[in-house]
Amino acid sequence: MLTIEEVLSQSNQNRAFEHLKTKRDGHGPDGMWLSELEEYWKINGDDICENIIKSSYQPGVVQIKEHLNKRGKKRSISCINSIDRFILRLLAHIELRGKKLLINEI
Numbered sequence: 001m002l003t004i005e006e007v008l009s010q011s012n013q014n015r016a017f018e019h020l021k022t023k024r025d026g027h028g029p030d031g032m033w034l035s036e037l038e039e040y041w042k043i044n045g046d047d048i049c050e051n052i053i054k055s056s057y058q059p060g061v062v063q064i065k066e067h068l069n070k071r072g073k074k075r076s077i078s079c080i081n082s083i084d085r086f087i088l089r090l091l092a093h094i095e096l097r098g099k100k101l102l103i104n105e106i
Contacts, residue, residue: 007090008049013041016089029063030081037082048083059084 006012017038027033032040041048051057060081067075080088 002094004053007094008052012090012093013045015093016086017041019089019093020086028079028081028085029061030083032082034082034085037086040083041086052087 020034023034025033025035060083063079065077065079067077069075
């Protein structure tokens with residue numbers, strides 16, 4: 001069975017940071033750039049993890065953007081803040097029963 005401690009483990013955090021470093025440096029509605037996230041996490045990560053474990057963590061605002069494609073069709077894109085993106089990446093890098101789950105679209 002998967003535990004929250006496995007999700008929040010240091011090795012899993014390192015894998016998540018490595019993955020996010022390969023992405024373009026962008027920011028979400030919170031205004032935090034991905035390049036700033038690791039330093040922010042070093043300072044505030046323990047508190048955030050504690051809130052997740054106690055089930056008191058509140059995800060940030062999701063911003064919906066609409067884009068028009070070449071044919072004029074609308075497409076909605078959800079933009080999440082950098083912290084929530086990192087937490088989703090932690091979940092995506094968990095190894096479960098010997099099979100690595102990777103969600104590459106986060």
